Amino acid sequence: MKIELICTGSELLTGTINTNAGFIGSKLYNIGHELYFVTDVSDKKEDLKNVLSNAISRSDVIIVTGGLGPTFDDITVETVSECLKRPVYSDEKVLENIKKYFLKKGKTFPEINKKQANILKSAKILENRFGTAPGQMLNFDFKDENIKIRKTLFLLPGPPREMISIFNENVEPFLKSYSIGIKKSVSINVFGVAESEVEELIRPVIEAARFGYNDTVKFGILANDSVIKVKFSVSGQDEIFVDETINKLKLGFTNILKDNIFGFGDDTLASVVGKLLIGRKKTISLAESCTGGKISSTITDIADSSLYLKNSIVVYSNESKIKLLGVKESSINSFGAVSKQTAKEMVESILKLSSTDYALSVTGIAGPGGATRDKPVGLVYIGFADKKKTEVFRFLFSGVREQIRNCAVNASLDLIRRRLM
Amino acid sequence: MKIELICTGSELLTGTINTNAGFIGSKLYNIGHELYFVTDVSDKKEDLKNVLSNAISRSDVIIVTGGLGPTFDDITVETVSECLKRPVYSDEKVLENIKKYFLKKGKTFPEINKKQANILKSAKILENRFGTAPGQMLNFDFKDENIKIRKTLFLLPGPPREMISIFNENVEPFLKSYSIGIKKSVSINVFGVAESEVEELIRPVIEAARFGYNDTVKFGILANDSVIKVKFSVSGQDEIFVDETINKLKLGFTNILKDNIFGFGDDTLASVVGKLLIGRKKTISLAESCTGGKISSTITDIADSSLYLKNSIVVYSNESKIKLLGVKESSINSFGAVSKQTAKEMVESILKLSSTDYALSVTGIAGPGGATRDKPVGLVYIGFADKKKTEVFRFLFSGVREQIRNCAVNASLDLIRRRLM
Numbered sequence: 042m043k044i045e046l047i048c049t050g051s052e053l054l055t056g057t058i059n060t061n062a063g064f065i066g067s068k069l070y071n072i073g074h075e076l077y078f079v080t081d082v083s084d085k086k087e088d089l090k091n092v093l094s095n096a097i098s099r100s101d102v103i104i105v106t107g108g109l110g111p112t113f114d115d116i117t118v119e120t121v122s123e124c125l126k127r128p129v130y131s132d133e134k135v136l137e138n139i140k141k142y143f144l145k146k147g148k149t150f151p152e153i154n155k156k157q158a159n160i161l162k163s164a165k166i167l168e169n170r171f172g173t174a175p176g177q178m179l180n181f182d183f184k185d186e187n188i189k190i191r192k193t194l195f196l197l198p199g200p201p202r203e204m205i206s207i208f209n210e211n212v213e214p215f216l217k218s219y220s221i222g223i224k225k226s227v228s229i230n231v232f233g234v235a236e237s238e239v240e241e242l243i244r245p246v247i248e249a250a251r252f253g254y255n256d257t258v259k260f261g262i263l264a265n266d267s268v269i270k271v272k273f274s275v276s277g278q279d280e281i282f283v284d285e286t287i288n289k290l291k292l293g294f295t296n297i298l299k300d301n302i303f304g305f306g307d308d309t310l311a312s313v314v315g316k317l318l319i320g321r322k323k324t325i326s327l328a329e330s331c332t333g334g335k336i337s338s339t340i341t342d343i344a345d346s347s348l349y350l351k352n353s354i355v356v357y358s359n360e361s362k363i364k365l366l367g368v369k370e371s372s373i374n375s376f377g378a379v380s381k382q383t384a385k386e387m388v389e390s391i392l393k394l395s396s397t398d399y400a401l402s403v404t405g406i407a408g409p410g411g412a413t414r415d416k417p418v419g420l421v422y423i424g425f426a427d428k429k430k431t432e433v434f435r436f437l438f439s440g441v442r443e444q445i446r447n448c449a450v451n452a453s454l455d456l457i458r459r460r461l462m
Numbered sequence: 463m464k465i466e467l468i469c470t471g472s473e474l475l476t477g478t479i480n481t482n483a484g485f486i487g488s489k490l491y492n493i494g495h496e497l498y499f500v501t502d503v504s505d506k507k508e509d510l511k512n513v514l515s516n517a518i519s520r521s522d523v524i525i526v527t528g529g530l531g532p533t534f535d536d537i538t539v540e541t542v543s544e545c546l547k548r549p550v551y552s553d554e555k556v557l558e559n560i561k562k563y564f565l566k567k568g569k570t571f572p573e574i575n576k577k578q579a580n581i582l583k584s585a586k587i588l589e590n591r592f593g594t595a596p597g598q599m600l601n602f603d604f605k606d607e608n609i610k611i612r613k614t615l616f617l618l619p620g621p622p623r624e625m626i627s628i629f630n631e632n633v634e635p636f637l638k639s640y641s642i643g644i645k646k647s648v649s650i651n652v653f654g655v656a657e658s659e660v661e662e663l664i665r666p667v668i669e670a671a672r673f674g675y676n677d678t679v680k681f682g683i684l685a686n687d688s689v690i691k692v693k694f695s696v697s698g699q700d701e702i703f704v705d706e707t708i709n710k711l712k713l714g715f716t717n718i719l720k721d722n723i724f725g726f727g728d729d730t731l732a733s734v735v736g737k738l739l740i741g742r743k744k745t746i747s748l749a750e751s752c753t754g755g756k757i758s759s760t761i762t763d764i765a766d767s768s769l770y771l772k773n774s775i776v777v778y779s780n781e782s783k784i785k786l787l788g789v790k791e792s793s794i795n796s797f798g799a800v801s802k803q804t805a806k807e808m809v810e811s812i813l814k815l816s817s818t819d820y821a822l823s824v825t826g827i828a829g830p831g832g833a834t835r836d837k838p839v840g841l842v843y844i845g846f847a848d849k850k851k852t853e854v855f856r857f858l859f860s861g862v863r864e865q866i867r868n869c870a871v872n873a874s875l876d877l878i879r880r881r882l883m
Binding site for chain 2: 051052053056057058060062064066067069070075076079081082083088091095099202261263265272327329333334336337338340341342344345347350351352353354355356357358360365394408409410440441442443446
């Protein structure tokens with residue numbers, strides 16, 4: 042089953058990141074379907090028509106997001122109508138609901154929103170819990186050399202919250218019911234080994250799989266700020282066979298990558314660290330310099346992080362390192378703010394100050410400025426302490442400011458994870 | 463000139479966000495060109511061929527990213543070769559450079575990387591400063607009903623750093639030289655007014671422009687965590703006319719949106735706050751609760767932020783509010799940790815503790831848990847203080863945890879901006 046996604050909206054072509062494509066791609070992958078194409082196209086009718094025609098001819102399921110709003114540049118319904126030669130009618134019930142929506146918000150109904158009740162003939166109306174434009178699902182026949190092929194089109198609103206809710210309630214169950222055979226996917230999340238090294242390490246397992254199971258196994262490796270995801274999927278007709286293969290591969294990868302594996306699927310370093318701290322009923326505090334609060338921010342992205350993160354002090358100047366954390370002025374003068382000694386004093390001080398079980402400190406040069414002859418951009422010291430012991434590790438990250446900061450955040454979280462294992 | 467982008471790589475279809483498309487879309491927009499289509503496609507030859515053929519028939523310039531690596535699923539060069547019936551040769555100089563690249567890193571040259579020296583006949587080789595795969599630029603003729611049309615194809619590597627460097631050095635200058643007529647783009651960045659309100663407010667200016675200058679003016683509005691971008695572009699043959707129209711529109715929008723405009727183009731709230739603080743030689747400190755370090759992290763994303771951010775304390779527990787900031791236990795007991803009083807004590811304490819010119823505090827309920835009958839998820843108090851005065855503002859943000867945190871970060875930065883103006 043070939044599925045493709047069309048995302049409409051001029052903003053997607055002028056720099057706005059398409060997060061809808063990420064959501065849908067990841068969803069399909071996890072239910073064993075494959076997304077074949079994603080096309081971003083503006084709200085020009087001629088261009089959308091071109092993209093729709095290509096999609097209709099090459100794919101079985103076409104998902105379109107965006108262009109269901111009330112303004113003149115919302116042209117999805119009328120363009121589909123022209124493309125498929127399928128008439129549109131104004132649905133009374135939908136119109137009623139839209140009017141109610143405005144009434145509930147204490148606003149008068151703008152005439153312009155009438156347009157959102159325009160429905161393709163025979164389309165199923167998909168309720169929108171978070172906005173005025175309903176989704177639509179249309180089955181239609183496509184003629185390819187006189188053979189009729191049944192195809193399905195989904196129209197979804199562009200705002201992520203509305204799209205996600207309609208996708209989860211309608212598109213996902215539909216696609217799940219259409220799974221031909223069985224396909225299961227796994228993502229193994231790794232930290233502490235370079236991407237090229239991971240590739241080399243796991244090659245024997247992949248080669249064996251390719252030889253053993255032919256084309257039913259697929260692999261991919263993704264790397265982002267030193268976090269590596271080894272993804273694979275197994276498909277077949279027999280669930281027992283699929284599960285066996287999955288387990289064999291998982292075991293193969295685990296034997297090789299060992300404790301560098303920090304989780305599976307959607308697990309992040311921050312979520313894993315959170316689970317470990319909650320499980321062990323331990324608390325942590327942070328003293329951040331070059332990461333400027335990003336470790337703390339990443340940890341507190343997770344709900345319930347208040348159970349284990351007590352506090353974090355961002356000391357972004359020598360003065361505040363001395364004043365707030367009691368780092369010795371002489372240490373900064375002799376060794377520098379970016380040094381093993383400063384990281385050590387920072388972490389020991391924050392541990393004491395916060396009375397937590399663990400503490401972590403980071404000091405480094407994120408760049409672009411700040412490098413000296415001995416201390417290049419990317420040099421980062423990370424300290425970790427509990428009541429018995431303090432350790433400091435030296436890292437040299439590469440890339441621009443953002444990458445160096447992100448790698449320092451990830452290395453810090455990974456260090457906490459390893460010390461908790 | 464129709465430009466389109468093809469991004470290859472299975473990861474783009476399984477959940478990885480396509481940041482290359484964002485970069486290229488934004489770049490083209492800013493130099494007055496328009497991106498017509500973005501297609502994400504996996505590394506299956508048949509699918510890439512389909513996408514390439516569509517692109518070649520409908521666009522004048524086709525930019526392809528990814529698939530230039532050494533492994534078996536890097537198929538861009540061979541697929542283009544088949545599509546355009548253009549032979550490929552192994553370039554000796556390129557091969558030499560690749561070998562040198564490995565030598566410099568102290569690694570032996572892997573035979574598999576030989577493939578990266580494969581160049582399309584007559585293509586211009588575009589040097590890659592950050593990796594082994596060079597980019598390629600190919601001019602070719604496309605026959606449309608017996609009329610030959612000159613088209614241009616760029617092949618760029620997928621890793622952002624490599625792609626960006628080759629894009630900036632080669633693709634951008636090429637496109638700049640091809641600008642037909644003049645097109646200038648402006649983005650007006652707004653905070654403090656709701657998206658729907660902005661739309662209503664600026665409609666008269668837009669209507670006047672549509673009536674006055676026909677189709678040469680284009681508008682769009684983007685909203686993200688309460689930050690709104692009003693984008694418009696003006697095109698024409700006469701630079702004086704274009705500039706005049708731009709200025710007229712800018713003035714029109716400025717008269718309406720006034721000090722809600724915080725910047726233009728790539729300006730962010732954090733960069734604007736940074737410039738204001740540097741310009742006034744002032745320093746700031748932060749006390750964060752529900753934002754968990756994200757304000758600090760956003761401020762320190764900017765290079766040179768150490769000139770104005772002295773420190774930030776993340777107090778993620780009542781205990782740390784009391785211990786590190788001296789918030790009165792009685793205040794927390796009587797008013798709650800999320801209250802005007804707590805925000806006030808937090809900001810006054812951090813100002814004193816840090817001896818900065820300004821200080822800001824945030825306390826709120828990011829959710830999903832933590833709400834009480836009187837205090838819903840999304841309730842946030844932001845305090846601002848200088849040596850003379852303390853103010854506390856109450857906000858009620860909507861959305862999920864991530865949105866509430868981001869809106870609180872943006873509202874905090876905007877508050878600092880307004881107090882500095």
